[in-house]
Structures are given as structure tokens and as C-alpha cells.
Amino acid sequence: MYPKFIINQGRLIIGMVDQHKELADNHSTTQGGGWWHKDEESKSIWLYARSLLFGSVPRKVLQKVIASGNHDYPGYTFYYSRSASLDTAIAEADELG
Numbered sequence: 001m002y003p004k005f006i007i008n009q010g011r012l013i014i015g016m017v018d019q020h021k022e023l024a025d026n027h028s029t030t031q032g033g034g035w036w037h038k039d040e041e042s043k044s045i046w047l048y049a050r051s052l053l054f055g056s057v058p059r060k061v062l063q064k065v066i067a068s069g070n071h072d073y074p075g076y077t078f079y080y081s082r083s084a085s086l087d088t089a090i091a092e093a094d095e096l097g
Contacts, residue, residue, distance in 0.1 A: 005047060006033035007057050010064075012047075012071035014038075020051040032057035037086055038076075045073060047096075048081045048089035056082060059096075066096045 001016040008024040008031075015023050020033045033051030038044070050056035059080060065071065066078045079093035 003036045003038075004033060004051070005036045006051065006054060007031040007061055007065055010068070010070055012062075012065050012073075014045075014072070020053050027054070030054050031061050035086070037090070038073075043076045044079060045076050046079045046081065046086070046089050046093055048086065048093065049084045050082070063096050 001018060003014070004017050004020050004023065005012060005014045006020050006023045008027065009029045013023045014036050017023055021027065024030065033054045034047055034049040034056060037046045037048070047062065062080055078096040080096050081089035081093040083089040083092060
């Protein structure tokens with residue numbers, strides 16, 4: 001199982017799965033995906049890389065979803081990087097606001 005996310009029906013869906021497609025049943029509205037890392041202590045979540053099946057999520061789409069609160073992590077700060085490496089993503093990620 002791997003930490004993966006998708007944007008589906010305008011909502012951030014995060015889970016531990018083998019493939020991104022396992023995160024939802026209907027993918028007609030999936031707008032991309034990637035990998036995630038959560039730090040409980042700092043209440044931060046990094047969204048990074050891309051889904052091989054759905055591609056990367058456009059930054060503006062992620063910003064809109066986070067700003068609208070369409071996720072299960074109120075009080076967390078979200079960061080985004082297109083890097084495939086978690087270490088690089090953490091070092092260079094931009095806050096999604």
C-alpha cells in the first residue's frame with residue numbers, strides 16, 4: 001500500500017492504496033493525482049509527484065479544492081511540488097494556501 005491522492009468530484013481524496021484508481025469508483029471527474037506525506041506534529045501535508053494513470057493535478061485546481069475545504073484535514077497546511085522525490089518535494093514545495 002502506498003500514500004496516494006486524487007482530486008475527484010472537486011474533492012481531495014487521500015488514502016493508502018496500490019493504485020490511484022482504488023480511491024474512487026467513478027473517475028469521470030478525476031482531475032489527476034499523486035503522492036502525499038502527512039506530518040502530524042506540524043499539521044502539514046505535502047502533495048507531490050503525479051499519478052501514472054491520471055497525471056498531475058493542475059496547481060490552480062489543488063488551490064481551489066484546498067481553499068474550498070473539500071478535504072478531510074481541517075487545520076492542516078498543504079504544500080505542493082511536482083517533484084517525484086519526497087525529500088525534494090519537502091525542500092521546494094509551495095504552500096497552497
